Amino acid sequence: MSVQEIDGADGIDAIGGIGRRSFVGYVLAGTTLVAAADLTLGAPARAVVPSGPQVAELYDLNDFITDTCRPTANLITITVRTDGTAHFALPRSENGQGIVTSTAMIIAEELDLPVDKVEVTLADARPELLFNQLTGGSTTTTSTYTPIRVAAAVARNALLDAAAVVLGDEAANLVAKGGVIQNRAGDSVTYGELAEAAAVTRPRRSEVTLKDTAAFRVIGTGQGRTDARDAVTGRKTFTTDLEVKGALPTMVCRAPTLNGTPQRLNNKAKILRMPGVKNVAVVDTGVAVRARTFGQCIDAIRAMDVDWNPGPVAGQSDEDIVRELRAAELPMAPVPDNPLAKTVEGDFVFYFRSNSALDTNAAIADVRRDRAEVWSALKTPIAAQAAIAAAVGLPQAAVKVHAVQGGGSFGRRLFFDAALEAAKISKAMGKPVKLMWHRADDARVGRVHPMATSKIRATYLGHQLLAFQQSHTSVETDYRHGLGEMLTAAGASLPAGLGNLGFAEGIFAMTTLLPYDFAVKSQQLVETDERFNTGSMRNIYSPDVRTAGELVIDRLAAATGLSPYEFRRRHLSDERALGVLEAVATAGRWGRAMRPGTAQGIAIHVEYKGATACLVEIDCRPRTTRRKIRAGVGGPRVTRVTFAVDAGLPINPRGLEAQMHGGINDGIAQALTSSMHLRDGHFLEASWDNYFYTRQWNTPPEVQVIVMPPTTGVPGGAGEAGVAASMAAVACAYARATGRMPTHFPINHHDPLRFRPKPFVPPIPPSPVNGLKKTY
Amino acid sequence: MPKQTFILNGKPVTVNVSDDVRVLWVLRDLLGVTGAKYGCGINVCKACTSHINGKAFNPCSVRVGDLSKDDEVTTIEGLAKTHRGKGLHPMQEAWLELDVAQCGYCQPGQIMAAVALVRKTRREGRRISEKDLDGIRNICRCGTYPRIREAIERGARRM
Numbered sequence: 001m002s003v004q005e006i007d008g009a010d011g012i013d014a015i016g017g018i019g020r021r022s023f024v025g026y027v028l029a030g031t032t033l034v035a036a037a038d039l040t041l042g043a044p045a046r047a048v049v050p051s052g053p054q055v056a057e058l059y060d061l062n063d064f065i066t067d068t069c070r071p072t073a074n075l076i077t078i079t080v081r082t083d084g085t086a087h088f089a090l091p092r093s094e095n096g097q098g099i100v101t102s103t104a105m106i107i108a109e110e111l112d113l114p115v116d117k118v119e120v121t122l123a124d125a126r127p128e129l130l131f132n133q134l135t136g137g138s139t140t141t142t143s144t145y146t147p148i149r150v151a152a153a154v155a156r157n158a159l160l161d162a163a164a165v166v167l168g169d170e171a172a173n174l175v176a177k178g179g180v181i182q183n184r185a186g187d188s189v190t191y192g193e194l195a196e197a198a199a200v201t202r203p204r205r206s207e208v209t210l211k212d213t214a215a216f217r218v219i220g221t222g223q224g225r226t227d228a229r230d231a232v233t234g235r236k237t238f239t240t241d242l243e244v245k246g247a248l249p250t251m252v253c254r255a256p257t258l259n260g261t262p263q264r265l266n267n268k269a270k271i272l273r274m275p276g277v278k279n280v281a282v283v284d285t286g287v288a289v290r291a292r293t294f295g296q297c298i299d300a301i302r303a304m305d306v307d308w309n310p311g312p313v314a315g316q317s318d319e320d321i322v323r324e325l326r327a328a329e330l331p332m333a334p335v336p337d338n339p340l341a342k343t344v345e346g347d348f349v350f351y352f353r354s355n356s357a358l359d360t361n362a363a364i365a366d367v368r369r370d371r372a373e374v375w376s377a378l379k380t381p382i383a384a385q386a387a388i389a390a391a392v393g394l395p396q397a398a399v400k401v402h403a404v405q406g407g408g409s410f411g412r413r414l415f416f417d418a419a420l421e422a423a424k425i426s427k428a429m430g431k432p433v434k435l436m437w438h439r440a441d442d443a444r445v446g447r448v449h450p451m452a453t454s455k456i457r458a459t460y461l462g463h464q465l466l467a468f469q470q471s472h473t474s475v476e477t478d479y480r481h482g483l484g485e486m487l488t489a490a491g492a493s494l495p496a497g498l499g500n501l502g503f504a505e506g507i508f509a510m511t512t513l514l515p516y517d518f519a520v521k522s523q524q525l526v527e528t529d530e531r532f533n534t535g536s537m538r539n540i541y542s543p544d545v546r547t548a549g550e551l552v553i554d555r556l557a558a559a560t561g562l563s564p565y566e567f568r569r570r571h572l573s574d575e576r577a578l579g580v581l582e583a584v585a586t587a588g589r590w591g592r593a594m595r596p597g598t599a600q601g602i603a604i605h606v607e608y609k610g611a612t613a614c615l616v617e618i619d620c621r622p623r624t625t626r627r628k629i630r631a632g633v634g635g636p637r638v639t640r641v642t643f644a645v646d647a648g649l650p651i652n653p654r655g656l657e658a659q660m661h662g663g664i665n666d667g668i669a670q671a672l673t674s675s676m677h678l679r680d681g682h683f684l685e686a687s688w689d690n691y692f693y694t695r696q697w698n699t700p701p702e703v704q705v706i707v708m709p710p711t712t713g714v715p716g717g718a719g720e721a722g723v724a725a726s727m728a729a730v731a732c733a734y735a736r737a738t739g740r741m742p743t744h745f746p747i748n749h750h751d752p753l754r755f756r757p758k759p760f761v762p763p764i765p766p767s768p769v770n771g772l773k774k775t776y
Numbered sequence: 777m778p779k780q781t782f783i784l785n786g787k788p789v790t791v792n793v794s795d796d797v798r799v800l801w802v803l804r805d806l807l808g809v810t811g812a813k814y815g816c817g818i819n820v821c822k823a824c825t826s827h828i829n830g831k832a833f834n835p836c837s838v839r840v841g842d843l844s845k846d847d848e849v850t851t852i853e854g855l856a857k858t859h860r861g862k863g864l865h866p867m868q869e870a871w872l873e874l875d876v877a878q879c880g881y882c883q884p885g886q887i888m889a890a891v892a893l894v895r896k897t898r899r900e901g902r903r904i905s906e907k908d909l910d911g912i913r914n915i916c917r918c919g920t921y922p923r924i925r926e927a928i929e930r931g932a933r934r935m
Contacts, residue, residue: 096879224875231880232868234811234852241810293801358917407881439816665919689820697910699921771837
């Protein structure tokens, strides 16, 4: 890329001070206008890993993903169609985080089209995109913002050139607005009318200057989701809503211990005679059944008599894994050699949590002798394509993989467990299948946030912060999806966890940052035990790492005689973190009088090129914690949340606010109510009446989200940004309200179980029949 | 195989399937009406919430054989038609105005539950309270609860 600094004066943005640069793109061959960006050259030089600042300060996960996507940005194209709309196939996965809408906004802005004239769909798996089809780490907007803008600007210029011919005027005399190009005389032509005229038969280089951020009319304004109408009318389709010829409902009977494997099905003939049942097949993960309805699959699974091999954690329970983590913990380095220095410490356990979405793991697969086609919600479709091809014995190019919108992800769809399993079942049965995991399997067998311990030692002298040491020890976080394609997925899959450990260390270093002015900061990760089905649950390590950290910061504040707010205000070393901290303290009335048993808690977090702060009020009075909830838990109630987010450049503040709502409710769940209990080789929680994700009775009645004005000009991540500060603030508030710092999370994990575990044989519960008695 | 007949979104439908198949699968797998979502199959997540004769029910927990030919089942697809006037139901409009949905998977059930809750409080001669909102059992794993609460109050004012 020939990056040219344009004249200094007018090249400075109103915000952030970033110079306007010209970029190069291409008008590509097509029947209508097709435009692409080229960012292969001129990536800004990066510092090598430094010794002083923390890695994430200089080079974070968003930088990493953005850089890995740069060489393939030119393969991402925008098409202008004869009906005046623009189309873009986004090589990312939408699961509710709002990137389809924000991407349409970015294109609309640069192309001068109304948002509703921009159609954004999800791209099929495209192996040529290499690293540029991974959705994770809240990196989508950071990594695609510039390439998409450049492609849109190239398209706009091509339209202006074509309009100049049609209107018999110079392009410089034309104005593009709302999909119409007009000259000074008032003659006009629409994008639709120009779509064919602007097309080329051979690629043409095009140099463009991006719109000045001060001229933005769409970016930064609150927009509703482009699929909102479909969502509220039932027209929005998810994987299991798709109709693919012959793809009948299919489910799997799974082992009574986690990751156990089937030996044999003892009553196949009986199962095949059951109403609606068409096919049965034993695959490596269990016994699959294909039937006319999912209800008949459930009945068949419940009737199956299967011999199983035990899974790798058979007989083990929570306490065994805690013991194992304790044994793997690294000793802390010696504290600074100062006899007057004092220390505060913290030692925490974070139990397994589920990232099961409401839309369970599902995939449609049609595997034939010479080709295969798969539909599923996939954040790593290229890696999925390669794995499926290998599993069914086809070349990768013979496997077509369609990315479907998912009903939530929370990290779950980084893996393609259902797509791979569906392909194997389709091959075994010789039929197309619509595989859906039962909720009980999605909860018990689906991926979890690994259990972890976190030890912290903070050393101080008077008001001077000498050292902050954090040693985080975790059950292995599975990164075997790599960067979404085969090269790094293979690297992460090296034997004995070697490749995965390197990946984990890298992710930890690139996402972990402590924005306080300690003279020495050391945060380290050790991972152990690869027997569990884990993955990057929303915000990966940060909710745990920061909850532990912020609780110790509150201890330091107390030890140095400052309030939690005042301590943070004095010692934060990050200006943007200070900005959000002060915003929530003011709006949320930090320090107001609270009744005994209730308290405020405050926490901050820096990640995803942004900063967040959360101020919560919690009610831990017995009359609240003992309130009766049928088939659920009450416990402490967060009564009020004030949250501020500085996302650098908010693209869609309304969508950003929504993501913070999600992060807040996740933070509450992880601090107070939701975890998986490992007992005797399997997780107990099998549905939403066991796994206590935040519900209406635990959500705060008052929530205020403050979206800070643009600060950097660079759009930061949104999808995961709300979790860490929320979880930490809830934990801090709980500690202040009760006078006891919690040492395990969620705080109710050791309480007597609030449910009777559902049986493991059969592995899924029957559907009730009393629904007509429960109408209202 | 038994013939099952009931009224779906204003029109009589008939399917051949055994009595014990739950209504959710009849809707989704046999009739191709997919607005009611599967989220648990045991009537705890409420993603499939629809209406029977105007009241909320969960089709995952009702055998199709327990429906009579006069039973009127309304799914999200048929909600707008139950309201006088053109366009969407006021609750759907409120949902749009506040941009409630994130992934959208639970939202048909949330809206159907909200409409039934408003009707119930009307029958009881009172307005929606915070306690009513706390009592809604529909789960939203995206955590859209704050906007759901606001939308229900707004939708209720227009119903």
